[in-house]
Amino acid sequence: MTRFDAESSTERQKLFAEAIQAHRRRNSPFLTAEVDPEDDTTVTEDELPPWVQFAEKEFNLDVTEPELERLKDLLDEYREFRIDSLESPEEAEGTNVRISARSDANRLAGFMNRAFAEVYELPEDYQVWIVDL
Numbered sequence: 001m002t003r004f005d006a007e008s009s010t011e012r013q014k015l016f017a018e019a020i021q022a023h024r025r026r027n028s029p030f031l032t033a034e035v036d037p038e039d040d041t042t043v044t045e046d047e048l049p050p051w052v053q054f055a056e057k058e059f060n061l062d063v064t065e066p067e068l069e070r071l072k073d074l075l076d077e078y079r080e081f082r083i084d085s086l087e088s089p090e091e092a093e094g095t096n097v098r099i100s101a102r103s104d105a106n107r108l109a110g111f112m113n114r115a116f117a118e119v120y121e122l123p124e125d126y127q128v129w130i131v132d133l
Contacts, residue, residue, distance in 0.1 A: 004130045005036070009113060012128055016109035019130045020054060024105075030055035032132040033112060035122065050120040052112050053132075058084065059099040059111070063119065068095055070119045075099070078111055 006015040016033065023031040035049040053060040059081075063071055068086075075081055081101045088095045101108055116122055 004133075005127055007125055007127045009117070009124065012116070013109050013113045015128070015130065016112040017105045019133060020105040020108050022133055023054065026133070028133055030060075030132060031130060033116075033128050034131045035116065035120070036127040036129060050116060050122070051131075052115055054101075054108065054112070057100060057102045059101050059115075060096065061099075061115065061119075062092075062094050062096050064094045067119050068097065070121075071097065071115065074111075074114055074118055078107075081111065 004015075006012040019031050019033065022028075030053050032051055032053045034051040037049045051061065061071075072083075075083065078101075080103060081099050084098045084100050086095050086097055101111065103111075116126070116128060117124075
C-alpha cells in the first residue's frame with residue numbers, strides 16, 4: 001500500500017479495500033479512516049472529524065442520534081453486519097457503535113465508503129485519510 005488518502009468515491013472505495021487487506025496482512029490491531037480535519041466543508045471548528053475504525057471483524061464509530069438512525073438504515077442493506085454494542089456515556093454527546101462485520105475486503109470497504117457518505121452526510125468530494133494501520 002503506497003497511498004493513504006482519497007477524494008472521490010471510487011478512490012475511497014479502493015483505498016478502504018487496500019487498507020483492510022493491509023490491516024489483515026500486517027495483523028495490525030486496527031485501521032482508522034478519518035475525514036481530513038482541514039476540510040472546512042466537512043468539519044467545523046468545535047468538532048472532531050468523522051472517523052471509522054476497523055479491527056479484525058468489527059467496525060467502531062461515533063455517531064449522533066440522527067447519524068445513528070441513518071446507520072441503522074444503512075445496516076438494513078448489510079444483513080450480515082450486526083450492532084454489537086451501543087455506548088452513550090453521560091459526558092458525551094453521541095453514541096459509540098460497535099458492529100460485527102464478517103465479509104471480504106470489498107464488501108467491508110463498500111460499507112465504510114457508504115458510512116462516511118450516508119451516515120455522516122459528507123459532500124461528494126470530501127477527503128479521507130488512513131491515519132492508523
